[in-house]
Amino acid sequence: MRNSEEVQAYVRKTIEAKALGIGPGATGFTWTKFGPESNADVPDNDDIKLIVLDFDYRMDGEDLTEAAREAIMDIVERRGQVLRQNRNTLVFCVADGEAAHRDRSHTL
Numbered sequence: 001m002r003n004s005e006e007v008q009a010y011v012r013k014t015i016e017a018k019a020l021g022i023g024p025g026a027t028g029f030t031w032t033k034f035g036p037e038s039n040a041d042v043p044d045n046d047d048i049k050l051i052v053l054d055f056d057y058r059m060d061g062e063d064l065t066e067a068a069r070e071a072i073m074d075i076v077e078r079r080g081q082v083l084r085q086n087r088n089t090l091v092f093c094v095a096d097g098e099a100a101h102r103d104r105s106h107t108l
Helices: 004-019 066-077 097-107
Strands: 031-034 049-052 058-060 090-093
Touching: 058 097, 066 090
Parallel strands: 031 049, 049 090
Antiparallel strands: none
């Protein structure tokens, strides 16, 4: 697994299957998504949703990086080109920057 894309795919599959669970109720959330590619990937309904951001969006100490803040705000504000109505149903999980960097260097 030296290819960065292979590593990303493995991490994504592992997180989705083992950490997030498979199917509704496995995590206490009705809907979960690891690394949405756009705000349109996240439904706008009254289900409680867990959005786990990709490792490119992380914490820097106790603060979000600018990229993570922008990604979260993009998802919170819109679904596609439409203003999001159910903003209070979104829960975000963001990786710790130092730990993500340390873990990434071990897998490569």
